[in-house]
Amino acid sequence: MPRLTLLLICLLAPLAQADDHSHDLAYSLGVKLGERLRDEVPDLQLQALLDGLRQAYRNEPLALDEKRIESLLAEHEENLAAAPERIEKAKAAEKRFLAGEKAKAGIRVLKNGVLIQELRAGSGRKPGPKDRIQVRYIGYLADGSQFDESQSPQWFRLDSVIAGWRSAVQEMPVGAQWRLVIPSPQAYGEEGAGDLIPPYSPLVFELELLDTKE
Numbered sequence: 001m002p003r004l005t006l007l008l009i010c011l012l013a014p015l016a017q018a019d020d021h022s023h024d025l026a027y028s029l030g031v032k033l034g035e036r037l038r039d040e041v042p043d044l045q046l047q048a049l050l051d052g053l054r055q056a057y058r059n060e061p062l063a064l065d066e067k068r069i070e071s072l073l074a075e076h077e078e079n080l081a082a083a084p085e086r087i088e089k090a091k092a093a094e095k096r097f098l099a100g101e102k103a104k105a106g107i108r109v110l111k112n113g114v115l116i117q118e119l120r121a122g123s124g125r126k127p128g129p130k131d132r133i134q135v136r137y138i139g140y141l142a143d144g145s146q147f148d149e150s151q152s153p154q155w156f157r158l159d160s161v162i163a164g165w166r167s168a169v170q171e172m173p174v175g176a177q178w179r180l181v182i183p184s185p186q187a188y189g190e191e192g193a194g195d196l197i198p199p200y201s202p203l204v205f206e207l208e209l210l211d212t213k214e
Contacts, residue, residue: 040080042191087190090200094184097142097202101181110171114164115181119206124174127212130159133169134211140204147196153210162187162203169209177208 037044055062062069101107101115108116127133134155139148158166164182172178182203184190192199 041076043194087200090198093142094200094202098181098183110167112163112167112186113183114168114186116168116171117179117181118176119179120175120177120208122173122176122209124209125212126171126173127158127169127209128214129166129170130157130214132156132213133158133209135169136208136210138206141197142202142204164203165205165207169207172207172209174209174212177206180205180207 037049051063054060064072098113098115102109104117106117108118110116132155134153135150136153137148137150138146140146158169161169162182164180164186167186168178168180168182180203182205184200184202187203188197188199188201190199192201197203
């Protein structure tokens, strides 16, 4: 029986022994289930989870047939089992990519591992840690695929962007255009960002700093 199914059974069984503390017990079970699922399925649709929980607990007709449910749970278990191998492969790929980038001519390495290559010099002021910045940029994954672009000037608060941007842009004079290679811990780390950026993904940006204001 899939692990998630066992978990639900084990959590729901004590509810039959309702007492004066039934509300707090139900809440506590929900907390533990939520903590487990937050780590196991970070993009889980909570409303669908609650619908399935309610229907099963009340012995109501289910929205999916048993064959579909078992197939989905088996696939989930397979993905969990393969996750450690995928993580190690992603970490190794990032390490190789960063090593190759660091070996290129004209690369400067910041203390946090961000790699900087100057494409065009600037002569204006450098932003402070809480300043607003106006930029144009293109973002790439390590394989060269583009995941974001803003060719129209955009304003951001520097303290609202990823850590790799914050550290690099504070050293960047207005008018400069740099190529940034940002290690995953300074970007979206082990979580990634939705379907666009996988976990443990280093990011590459061509970034032009147009203006900055306090």
